[in-house]
Each structure stands twice: as structure tokens, then as C-alpha cells.
Amino acid sequence: MRRAGAEIRLLGPVRVDRAAGPIDLGPRRRRLVLAVLALEVNRLVPVERLVDLAWPDGPPRTATHAIRVCVSGLRSALSADGGDELTIDTRGGGYVLRADPDRIDVGRFQVLLDRAADTDDDAAKVAVLDEALALWTGPALSGIAPEQTRLRLSLGLEEARLSAVEDRVDARLRLGCHAQVLVELTTAVRAHPDRERLVLQLMLALYRSGQAGAALQTYRDARQRLADEFGLDPGEALQRMEVAILRGDPGLLVPDRDVAPEPADATAQPGAHAVPAQLPATVGDFTGREHELAALDGLLPEHPGPSTMVVAGMAGVGKTTLAVRWAHRVRRQFPDGQLFADLAGFSTDPPAAPLRVLGEFLSALGVAGRQIPVGLTEASALYRSLLADRRVLVVLDNAADADQVRPLLPGGPGCRVVVTSRRGLGGLVARDGARRLALDVLTAGDAVDLLSRIVGAEEPDGYGDLARLCAYLPLAIRIAAANVSACAGHGVVDQIARLRDTDRLDSLTIDADDQAAVRAAFDLSYAALEPAGRRMFGLLGVAAGPHIGVPAAAALADVEPAEAARTLERLAGANLVERRSTGRYGMHDLLRLYAGERARAAGSAGTAAAVDRLDAFYLGAAGAAADVLYPSSPRLVTAPVETARAFDDDCAAGAWLDTERPTLVATVVEAAAAGRELAWLLADAMGGYLFLRRYGADWTMVAEAAFAAAERFGDTSARASAHRHLGGVHIASSRYREAVTYLRPALELARAAGWKAGEAAAHNNLGLAYDNLGQLDRAAAHFCAAQALYDGCGLVSGALAALSNLGAVHGRAGRLAEAAAAYRRSLADDRRRKSRSGAAADLSNLGGAVWRMGRLDEALEHLTAGLALHRAVGNRAGVANSLDYLARVHTDAGRLDLAAKCAEEALTVATEIGDRRIEVNVRNARAGIHGRSGRADVSSAGYGHARSLAVGAAFHHGQAEALIGLSRGSLARDRVRAAIDLAREALAVTVRHGFRLLECDARLALAEARLADDPAAAAEQVRSALAIQRDTGYRRDEATARRVLARAVGADEETVTRL
Template sequence: MSDRPEVSNQVSGTSDLVIQAHTITGGVSIQRAAVLPAPRELPAEVFGFAGRTEQLARLDALLDSPAMALTVVAGTAGVGKTALVVQWAHRARHRFPDGQLYVDLRGYGPDAPVEPAEALEAFLRALGVSGADIPFDVSERAARFRSLVDGRRVLVVLDNARAPEQVRPLLPGSSSCAVVVTSRATLSGLVARDGARVLDLDVLTVAEATDLLRSLIGAQVDDEELTALADRCARLPLALRIAAELVVSRPRTPVAELRAELADDSLDVLDAGGDPKTAVRAVFSWSYQHLDPHVAKAFRRLGRHPGRDLDLHAAVALTGDDLRTTRRTMDRLLQAHLVHETERGRFGMHDLLRVYAAELARQNGDDPLTALFDFYLQSAARAMDLIVPEERARRPRIEATGVVAPLTDRAAAEAWLEVERPTLMAVAKQAARGRLPGHAVLMSQVLWRFLDNRAYHDDTLALNVHALKAVRQLDDPALEASAENNLGTVYWQLRRYDDALHHLHRSLELARAAGRRGVEASALCNLGVVYRLVGDYDSALESLNLALSIAADRADHTMLARNGYHLGNVYERLRRYEEAADHLEAALRSAETSGNRTIEARVQCHLGAVCTELGRVTDAQHHLDRALDLAHDNSDRTIEARTLRNLGVLQQKTGRLHDALATLGRALGLAEAIRDTLLHVEILNSFAAAALAAGDTENAFAHHDLALLLATRIGDAYEQARAHLGLSEVLVELDDSEHARRHHRRALVLFEGLGLPPVR
């Protein structure tokens, strides 16, 4: 990234990161992130898998392609595409030591298909990219994914795809990887443009179908009867498994009689050449009619669940039964192969079964969604109360009126939200589109902190878009003001500042018209943050001071603390440190009064930095020590890393250079571990400054150089300017005045564009 004189370095060994610098002596302190385990995302193999020897061998042969192996396994619904690919993938996984990625693209289910952006986010997280570092644009995500898997032996399984456009962004660019796609279509576009080869999967052969039935039923039925039953099921694995369970569950009934029932249940009389989809539907109907009425009702209601799977407590809410009865019901449906376990204690349905069950539910007038959505909303509220109890008053009060998830501590709450996150998003989406828009609004207000802390920006954006749509159905300007404010906040986190300003101004307008002073103050505060980020410091101060005045009138200590904190940040950036300290000290008093330890930790951290600039060493040390204690108590690794950075700067300025380098090294390691790129860049620049102060120009150059590279990648002009200025100082020490002047000029241009004086 930087201008530099010609140098020639010898690099030996292997590394994920190589930094071009002058000859480096001594110990280089650039930290490597902890090695993450390779993703192992394949679903479990299907019990009793039989046959498909030829197809398994063909999949093995396709791996020998000199280009990236791309295979489409195509076939009708229920023919066993997923079972085949998962079986093969488990057999072949030793050939992909760098990981196996899996996603169900839901191309033919009752829900909307998975968008490429969503699938790429999941892949990037599995490969170790933090949410904060995942690009918003789908093409940028695809490029990052290709970069991460380039040269690595990774298997990608794209299950249940509907169209080439859903698949193409998910393809690696390296011949070291392999991709297997399953679809009901041949996806000819992938063949023509991407060189895919198609494996058309037909129904099982007579011998394979008979062998599968034999393995599931046992030896008590002769081959002739098994062959006839296989033909009646069109030799489709899904239908065969359901039929086999009925045979096992009714040992006193001759198979011929059961086959006759199956023929009677069919919409059309089937023969071996009949429509496979009709055969599957006939088997569904046959199996359903033999369920106990109570179990049949549960089966119908499960078809209305909007997510990919559910746990036993959600099933309780869906069925209306107690836990013990629901457990017996799910066991019965498992035995009948009408549901399957996605993992221990969680249940899913084949998309054909879901469609069939949902149709039956509508025909029978089953409408369990209110109780189900109450369960998810109330459980999410309970989880957030355990995770961030100090913010309970700022969330809507949601009382438990029915079954809720049995969450007892913060760890359990975080784990539940992580697992249920896709379902919670699906609930909000369906609620916003249906007759329960209030649930979508409340869900956005409950979950925002969790999604923000985990950097699930896609989910946060989608959730708040759903909430805004839902609010407009309710015709409630006050709620709409809050929804616009939340959406504006998401946009500034995504660095889409124009969108953020649009929605925040709309929120401000609605809040003032509705007389909602709290929302008005929040919108003004958020506007102040965005103005600071775009370098409009006058507007930032104006908005934040207006918000501070409203918070004071309302005696809202949390809002006072938040606004004071952001005002302190603006004045710190302007190098008006006395005013920064005044606002941060007032914010600290408000945070302590409100009991909000999250905000207190942030204020203590920044107050320590400001006191350092003012030469108040004892005060700075006190505030930073307190910030570290709070960060540890809150398990807030971001504030811990930022506080260590500020502590390292304090140690440097007070001449403790050895301590400074050690502390900043710890901060670098932590920033790498949590994969916060902007924080990483800030610490790299600070480490470089400390290294230069210690006379280590080589390490100073290397760290500034890396900071410049990363800051340019994420588009942060302030840290680019710091890096350029630091590089100019290092190059002066190295007697390279020409390159030093170039970096200095570039730094001045950037600082001038930000309206700031140059600062290291």
C-alpha cells in the first residue's frame, strides 16, 4: 500500500500474513488470530442408506476433474438426492481437510428461498470472518468467500437449489474445491456457463428398493410382497421409509392388505409407471390416516411452523399440549418418518411433508400461529433480560402468558438465541406480512442489542424493514418513529450513511409530530453519530446537544450517558480535550446512576484516553483500570481491546515503552481474535507509534503499512491519514525524505478532507 524505497527481504517458512518492510530484526509483534477449526457442517448420514453404488462411484470420479468439480444431482422430489450427496460427502470428507460447508437453499419449500447473500454470510462466519467484517454487497461477499477458500481443499454442498442465479455467487474459484448441488431441475445454466456436470438421479432399482424395505422391515415379509409394495411407492426412498414404518407398526395386518389401502388412498390408481409425486402424496395420506387423531393434529400444525426446525418447547406451544405429551407425539411422528431429527432435540420436516401438512391444517382450520409467535417473542424477551438486564427498562415489557423456553442464565440465553435466530427472523417476516404485525415490531425492539453485539447486520436490517412494514399496517406514528430510528441505526452501522440520515430524519419528524420526546432524543443522538462519522462535526454537536437537552428534561440517565459519551467522542476527535473530559465525566455520573454497566465501560475507556491527552496520568490510569474490570465483568472483548489500546498509549506517553509494546501486543491479539478490523487498524497505528518511540523503525513501518492496507480496504479515511502520517515519520528516521514527503502530503489531504488537524 505504501510508497517505499526498493528493499529485498528473504521470507522463509509459511504464514497466513506476509508484511513487506525493511529488514526486520528482533521479535515482530504482529499477532496472529487463533487458528479456527475447519468447518464440519454436513448433516448426519441417513440411517439405513441402501443402493446407489453406481451413483456414488460417479460422484467419486467427478472429483478427478482438473478444474473445480461442480456437479448437479438432479431428480424428482423424494428421490433421495440429499441422502445420496450427504452419504457420499461423509465418505469423501477426508479429501477435504480444510472443511465441508453445507446450506439448504430451500428452493422448493413453502418458504422463500435462501438468498445468496444469506448463504454467503453463513459461509464467511463458518470460515472465521466476524459479522463486523462481512461486506454488505453480495458481490463483495462472494469475492471474500473465493479469496478465503482459494487453494484450500473445501467441499461445498448446496442442497435444494432452485435456479443457477441462486448457486453462482456461492461457487469457489479454485480447482482445489468441489461443489455438489442438489435440485429438482438440471440447472442447465450452470452446465452452459460454469461447466457443471449433471447426475440425473432416478428412482431406486427394484433390487435397491427391495433391499431398503428389507433393511427397514426385516425378514418377515417375502420378496414378492416387498417388490409389490416398492412399486406402489414408485420406488422413491421417502415414500418407502414411510410405508415401511406402517408395515412395522401393524404386524398383524398382511402387507397385501396395506397395499390395497394405499391404492385406495391414492388420488389416481398407480402402477409402476405412475407419477412419482402422486405416489408420494398417496403414501403421505395413507400414513396420516393411520395416525392417532391427537398426533394427526400435531402433524398438521407442525406444517405451519415458519422455520427450518424447532425444539420440543416450541412444539409444545404449537400443539397446545404439555411437555410429556408433546414428547410422546414427536416420538410417534419420528417413528412414522413424518418428521426427522435435524440434531439432538430438534425436529424438521421434508419440504414435501411440510406443504402437505400445511394444506391439511388449512383444510381443518388449524391456526396455531398466535401461540407459537407468543412463545418465540416471550422467550426472546426472557433471553434478553438475562443477557442485558440493565436495559430491561428500555425494551418493551413482555409478560409470559404461556410456555417459554427454560432459560436460567446468560450462557443458556445466548445459546438459545444463536440457535433460534433463523426462526426468529422467519417469525418476524411472517408476522409482518400476516395478521400479527405487532409481533414483528416487538421482536425488533427485543432483539436489536443481541443482533448488534453479534454483528448480524443482515438480520438486523431485515428485521427492522419487517418492523417498519408492520408498523405502517398499524397506523401508529409513534411506533413508526421508533421503527425509522432503529432502521437508521442499522444503516449507519452498515456505513450506508445517506440511507441512515434519510431514516433518522424521518424518525425525527414523526417523533416530533407524535410528541414522543424519548424517540426524538434517540434519533437526534443517532444523527449526531452519523454526522461525526461523515466528518460534519458542527451538525454532530448540534444534534447531540439537542438530544442531551431532551434527556435532561426527562431525567433519562441512560440517554444522558449515551449522549455525553458521543459528545465526548466528537470533542476528542476535534482535540478539544477539556470539553471532551467535561462531557465524559457527566456521562459517567449518569451511567453510574442508571446502573448501565455497558455504557459505563465505554465512558471509562474513552475518559482514560482523554485524561492521557490532558496529562492527568493518575486519573487516566484509574479510568482505564475501571474500564478493564467492567469489560471483564460484561464479557465485552471489544471494550477490553480498546481499553488495552488506550492503556498502551498512556504507557508510551509516560515513557514505559516496554510495557506499552506488551499491552498493545495484547490488544492486537484480542482485536484479531474478535475480528474487528477497524479496532485492529487503530491498534496497529498505536503499536507502530510506540515502536517508533522505542527506536524500532522496522516494526513501526510494518505495523503502519498493514494499518494502511486494512484502513483502505474498509474505507476509513481517519486511520488512513494516521497511517500515512506515521509512515512519513518512520521514513524520515530512515533518511528516505522523498517517500516521507509523499506520505505526509497524503496525510494532510485526508485530514483536511475530514476538517481535522493532523494527529498521530
């Protein structure tokens, strides 16, 4: 759909379109200038670069003036009809095109490629790639002069287009569309015979189409061409494909769509999407509701009409039971899965935030942690995209209002939604086209049948009266039936008499007569409990969270855990609580309201004391678990020993926090709403755990609730902690500039409060943010300040963490000896303290430092040990970092198969935990492996992807490494001018940010590119690189440096070595 306003087209003839038609841009050189500015939208393009591109064979004396004339003409053309979407600013020695990147087709193309890469649903991937490739209307940047400049600028775009074609073919092959892709593949291989991935895809499509002979001939043709033109053998993937075809390997057939197939190539995405099955168990004694089930059948895809049904009715009428029963009955008609969420719309806990539900749904649909947006609009859009071509049933239980539901509605024609609510949700009906099903109580006959099925047929004559006194409400009938079954010697007649004699209460805001019966049934069940059961039942009504464990219930009631467990089991037997999982219990929301009233009626002092005990339990246990998992993070308070729970190891601590996470999050939110200081204290205790596990939506919710409560309360230390954790949320999401805006106030607030440990933690986090932004001096200053403050507080683990972080900065700045010394010192202290998590980080970082020194065997030893420890303590970011380093060590040692295995696992982990920095590093490492394997096209695509991600995250170190790889890839294709430009860009980034080791690599890449046209300049760059190696101890490319220098000065390498 065309946007309002101007749009720049680069994927074909260069032009600017408005609603009224294309703008006349004038001469071809003017279009060239616009194209270059648009490719670097919102970034400065120096005049010298424009001159170099416009006159590649040498500029005239008037070149700079001619560029100014071009820019002036473009400004006039772009503003001719009053539009201001596209403007060109003069800044410094160049120009900046100011525009929304979405107004440039290249930007939209990249967004679509990223979206395709982020989905595991092959049908959705094909649809997105279709949309992306439809943006191309011809060769990129057509109509600019000269042609060699067009080829130079369009290289990356053409590579991205071909990779997108290959990705789309891979997805279609996994979908079984082998016959449909044959024509496209045959044409593509004819046009690009050197792309082995296309050849492999054509072989597979031919084989699946019953043309094994043609597939083998395709291989033979490719092998002959490679031998004739390059003197090479086919790559391993092609060779394996030939062998598999000769053997008739069944693995070549279309994979079962219920099992995720292996990708056909290392760069392909897994094809099969996750199939969630989240429906709760249905009750075995479901009775009646035939009319309502038939009405729900009208939702099925074969019936025209609305795709959403709102099941509305009073509390306890059986809305959830009906929805779940129907969902189980039709689930096979939704082969892509069933999603279920309790929206807690009518509960003592706050209603479930749509963002949190979306996070859980996206995770169930196979979306990795980093891919789950932290904004509601973005998360909802991703959810709709994933479900666009799937048949999924979504059950949204206990909705509060239409606004809570609306972001959770899928847009695909094959999806159906059932919403249950006590309200009619008229907004969904009027605005979203939902249909409403009003659920009434059971008919008299169905109510009697339900009693008979639960109790048996001993006294059927009294069932009618009992059902009537229960107002035919299913929940009340079940409770009354439980009372009959549980009370030996008191049958249906006795139960009827007791119900008739019960006082009627009117406090709940639903129909008085019906509620009187429900309340009476609750009263009888409550009265039948022994005192301990009554007390526990009431207190559960004031406990936050969807469920509670036995230890927490014991703290709440101030009893021993064994007694709490027995009491909870008795309550479950009376249908007053529900068993949610082993050792955990929850309550129906109506019962929770009733229980809360009972607790408050028993006395506010006792209830408040119980809540305080539960708060202390959660705070103490969460703090104890955090101390084991993440000891370097200081906390506002240390829980008293008597309230803290002991954890034997990292695994036990992590497992407890994983189980309790929903309840802890709800507790923070509820405490914040109530103005209790637990909100920021518990959030503070959970921060380190949420950072390690990367639960982005939960961490955001907890941090924001704590922030709001702390700001309201005005406690300076609390505000410092809340600011720091919000900064941490942004660091984990690779939003480093935003992180700084929270961390600076965190530092000042901690300082004002005299909270030295908090001040140290803020310094440490600021160091992390600045390190990732490439501001190494500022990062080092903050890490040094953090270390000094931690030392002064006696917090050894924090000081060691800051020291280790400082070592990383030393390494990037080229101070390898200092980095290694920092890591060794920290490692010795961590081993003395028996800190496995600290030792794991130190070993991995030390391995990375000595790898840069060229000591591969020692690096392998440290990294292998560090990886084992990271796996043992469950630090997935540490696992990914260690595997990234191991991939690089194996690459330098020539063990490319091992390197590839490490890189693939590292990439999987990095994307799952959502660490963009690690992902960029791993993609660069993997691209380097492809380059060493002779797969230049795949390597360049990998470096291009890494560069794009790095620029988006402002991760300059990863950006520079990608530019160096792209330069060397261009040189391998004899695209010398592009190689020089890319190396120069990389060098500028490394010098600007002080990345000495990457500066060395950039100078070597530039020297290699300049060898042919200017050996003297190449020699100068090599000598600078060798000087860096001497200063830093960096030895990775020492042999390359001497080889290039020998060629530049016309000497042999032995002579150069003696110089």
C-alpha cells in the same frame, strides 16, 4: 489483463498507457505534476504543494504560471485521442485529477495488498502478492524531476513494496518453500540490511534448508552492522531467533498445515486457513445407488470434465441422502474442507438468499466479520478468491433455480460442487457447464433391501408389495417402515392393506401415481398419531424457519413445554420430524408442505391463532433478551409479561438469540412477505443484538425486509424504526455518509409519529455517524438532543448511553474535564441500576480520558475493570476498545511487551467484529509501539495501513493520528521535508474537524520537523501546543513540548518550565 481506456503507471517510470500505446506526456516536470495528482486522485492538490515539490530548493517567481502550463499540457495529452477516463479539474487554489482509482496502478496495488491481508490462505496470499508486485516495473515515480522529490513522494510506496515482499516471503515460508526463497532473501537483505524482518526471514530459511551455521553468521553480520552504524543491539525477534537456532528448537521447522502456525512477525498474517467440515451425518442403512455413486465419482479432480453435478429428481427420491453419502465417501480427496448448505428451494420458507449462504461459507472459511461483504457481487468474488487454489467440496442442497446457485460456484480448478434440486437446472448445464444426474426411484430389489434393513426380515414376502405401493420412493418407504415398526400387532400385510384402502390426493404438482403413494404413506403416519401429535405436526408446517425449539413449539400449540417435548419426540420417532440438535426439530420440505395442508384443513382460524401465538412468543422472547443485552435501544412495543421469556443474565440472553437467529431472520422475512406487522416489530427487537454481534448479512436482510414491509404498510413509527436500523447497518459497516441518508428520515418520521423514544434513538445514531465523520459539533448537538428526549421519556439507559457518547465527543474536542465528568456521572447511575454493560463502557471511556490527562495509574485501574466487565457481558467491541486504550497506557508507561499483547488481541477482535474505526485506532496504537521499540520500518508500514483504512472509511480522527505517526517516522529517517508535509497535512485535518488533542500532537510533530531549518517557526508551534495543553488538561506530550521549545529558543528545559 489490460483495461480498455487509459491507465496511469506510477510503480516504475511515470507514464500513461492506452491500448494504442503510451501517451507522450512531454517534459519531466509535467510527469511530476501528473504523478502528484494521481497519488491524490479525486482529491484537491493545492498549487502551493505542486510548486514546493517541483522546486524543493526554492521556486522562481514564475512557478505558479509554470504549473498552469504543465496542467494545460497534460489536459491536451490526456484528451488527444478523445479519451475522457482521466480529466483534470481546476478547483479553488489547486487541481483535481478525476479518475477511477482502479485506472492507476498504485490503486490496484493497494487493493491487492488489502486482499492479501484479508486472506488466511497462504497459497492464495502468495498468488495475490505476486500479482501486486508484478505491477512494479522499476523504482516508483521514475522519470520525474528533481530526484529528491521523487524519493520524498515514493517513500511510502517503496515501504509498501518491501512490506509486500516480506509478507510474501512469510507466506511461502509457512508453505514450506524455504529453499525457493533463499536467493530472493539474500538479495533483499543485501539491498536493505537495516530491515530486521528480512534478516529474520533469511535466518529461518537458511536453518530450514540445513544451513544453521549460515543462519547464525547472518545474525552475527546483522548484529555487527547495527553496532557499527547505530550503536544498537538487534531487536528481540532476532535475538530469540538466534537462541532458537542454537537450541535446535523444533518450533522453527515447517508447521503442520492442519494447525494454524504462529506468525513469524507481529505484522504477519496467520497462515493456515480454516478447514470446514459441514457435511451432515450419512444414514447408516443407505442402500443401492451404485450406478449413481459411480457417476458422481466422475466429478473427482483426477477425471477431466465438468466440476459441477446437478442431482435432479422428485421430492423424497433421496437426492440429499445420495449427495451426502458420496461426499462422505470422497471427503479425504478434498483436504481443504467440505461446505454444505440447505438452499430451501422447495420449502414453505423463502429460498435461502445466496448472500446469506455466502456469509456462512465465508465465516466457515475463516473470514472475520468485517471482511464479509454485504453485497452479493463482492461476497461472491471474495468466496471465489478464497477457493481459487484450494480443494474444497461444496454441496448445495435443495436448490430453487440456477440463479440461486450461480453465485455459490467456486472458480478454482480443485473444487467440486454437487447441487440437488427437484428441477433440472438447465441454465447451469447450458451456461455453466454442469452435468446432470437424473435420480429415479429405487429399483424394486434395492427398495426391498432398504425395507429389510429398516424393519428386519420377519415378513420378507410382503416387502415387494409394500415397496411397490410406496412407489419405490425412499422417503415413503422409510415412513412405511416406521409405521410397521411402531405399530405392535400390525405387520407388513396390514400396512399393505391400509395403503391400498387410502384415498388418493392429487394436490402436489409431481407425478400423480408416485405422489399418491407418498401421500398415502403420509396419511397413514398422520392417522396413526394421537390427536396431540396430529395437531403439533400440522402446526409445525406453518412455522417459519429451518428449525424450532421446544418452548416455541409449546407456544405454537398452546401447551406446556414438557408436553411439547414429548410430542416432538414421538413425531421424531415416526420419522415425521428430524432432530436437528438438542431440543430442536426440523422437517423435510415435502413433509412440511403436507403438514401445512393438514393445519389449514383443520381450520384457518386455529392456524392463524397458532401463528399469532408463535409471533408473540418470538417477539416477547427476543424483546426480553434485547432488554438484557442492549437496554439502551428503544423498541416499538414492549411485549406483554405473559409472552416474554425471562433471562437470568447477558449470557443466557445472548445464547438464546444466537440459537434462534436463523429462525428469527426467516420469521422476519416470511412476515414481511405476508404483510404482517411482526416483520418490523421483530426486526426492531433484534436490532440491538445484531449490532452487538455484528452479523452483517443477517442484519442487512432483516433491516431491508422490515423496511420494505413498513414502507408498504405505511405505518409511520414502523418506517422510522426501519430507517433507523438500516442506518445502523451502515454505521456498523463504516459507511457513515450512507447511514446519515437513512437516519435523517428516521428522525423526521419518529417526530411525525410522536414517538419520542424513536426520535431520541435517531438523534443518538446520527451523533454516532457525525462523530465518526469528524463533525464533532453536529454530533454533540444530536447526543444532547437524544439525552434530553430520553430523559423526558424516562428511559434512563438510553439517556446514559447518549451521555457517554457525548463524553467521547468532548474528549476528541479537547474538553477532557467535561468528558470525565460525563463518564463519572453515567458510571454512578449505571452502578446504581446494576447495569454491567453500561458500567463497562463508562469505565473504559473514563480510563481513556484520564490517560489523556497523564494519570496512567488511574487509567490502568479503570480500563482493567472495564475490560473485565466487557468480557463478562460479551461486548466484543468494548473489549477491543478497552484493549486499545490499555495498549496506549502501557506504551506511555514504557511497558512495551504488555502494550504489544494488548494491541494484538485488540486487532484480532476488531477485525473479527468488522469495526473499521476500532481497527484503525488499534493499528495506530500498534504502530506507535513499534516506533517506541525502534522498529521504524514496521511502524511506518503500520501507520500507512491505518491511514489507508481511515481514508476509505472517512474516519478523519484516525487519519490524522496516522499522519502524525508517519511524520515522526519520516523525521527519524532524516526525511525532514516529508515530515513537515505530513505534519502540515495532519494539522489541517485536526483544525478542520476540531480535534484539539490531535492538533496539539500535530503541532508538536511539525515543531520537531522544523527545528533544524526554522527554530522560530518551531517555537511558535510548540507555544500553540502548550496553550492547547493548558486549555484542555492534555498532558501526554508535555515533556516533549518543553524539550522541543528549549531546543528552539536555545534555553535549557528547566528555564523553559519556569516561563
